[in-house]
Amino acid sequence: MISALNRLVDLVEQHLGAEFDLDGLARELGTTGYHLRRMFSSLAGMPLSEYVRRRRMTVAAADVILGEHDLLSIAVRHGYGSTEAFGRAFRAVHGAGPSDVRRDGGPLRTQPQLRFRLTVEGNIPMDTRILDRPAFRLLGHATRVPLIHHGVNPHIQQHITALPQAEHQRLKTLGNTEPDGLLQVCDDLDPDNTEGSELTYLHGVAVSPDTPAPDDLDGIEVPAGRWAVFRTTGPYPQTLQTTWAATATEWFPGNPWRLRPGPSIVTILDRADDFSTATCELWLPVEPG
Incomplete structure (x- = not known):
């Protein structure tokens, strides 16, 4: 994976003024564009875009x-159709417009070319199992929320607390297959994993495909496939979020699996009364890498 990401960085440099074939590179490297983008954003700390x-x-x-060329020529050279679009992108990065920088010589906020290197980590074993699961369905209450990488997501918390206590019990009685219990489901994520981008969050349960779905519940159809299941125990949600990040920095680079499109699922196996600590399972859809 480290080699693949460095090939991707080289491809970016070769096509700074034009679009490039990310999926073509991924096929050449025996992976997928989806997995490359997810791993890049996790390891680089920013989306590929x-x-x-x-x-x-x-x-x-x-x-x-x-100052050897006019601003329109520079804009076109770097993939922009107008000086206005180029100026907006330039100001967003440097904090000043092209004309100001040409006159004053700055300010400039440069982005060095990335280079990924392998570091020795992984000194804490990850409790993982690989499951091959038939198709199932997720049923529950869904909403659109922004992605937040650290801490409790207040939008998700508000969605859950708005449900009557009786509804949680009703959902539990509907669940009849793995993953067990009440589930926290994230689906339709931006492959770049951009903080603030929207995703679908569903609070619900897993059921077999032939289970009748009540009209008042939302559903997500999950096809058959393999899952990597990571078990975590500790302060909540910090331990879960740390493990989620470590799947990209430690587990995927060292294992012959890659992410495939599909929902990410968290099930709470046990927790303190005040939810300060919890034992969880994180389910990620995977395929051979």
């Missing part, structure tokens, strides 16, 4: 300061 924009504007800044 944001890195491309920063690198374009870093290189463009040199053209602006040299």
Whole structure:
């Protein structure tokens, strides 16, 4: 995976002024564009699209300061159809417009070219199992919420607490297959994993495909496939979020699996009364890498 990400960085450099074939590179490397984008954002700390924009504007800044070409020519060279679009992207990265930077020589906020390297981590074993599961259905109450990487997501918390206590019990009685219990389901995520991007959150249970679905519940059909299941115990939600991040930085680079499209599922196996600590399982859809 480290080699694949560095190939991706090289591809970005070769096509800073144009679109590039991410899926073609992924096929050449024996993986998928979906997995490459998810791993890039997790390890780089920014979406691939944001890195491309920063690198374009870093290189463009040199053209602006040299002053050998007009701004429209520079905009087109770097993949923009107008000076207005180029100016917005330039200002978003550098904090000043191209004309100001050409006059004053700055300010500039440069993005160095990334290079991924393997570091020795993984000194804490990850409690993982791989399951091959038939198709199932997720039933519950769904809403659209923004993605938040750290801490409790208040939008999800508000969605859950708005449900009557009797509804939680009703959902529990409907569940009849793994993953067991009440589930926290995230679906339709931005592959770049951009903080603030919207996802579908469902509070519900897993049922067999032939289970009748009440009209007042939302559903997500989950096809047959393999799942990597990570068990976590500790402060909630910090331990769960740390493990989620470690799947990208430690587990996937060291195992012959890759993410496939599908929902991410968390089930709470046990918890303190005040929810300060919990034992959870994180279910991620995977396929051979």
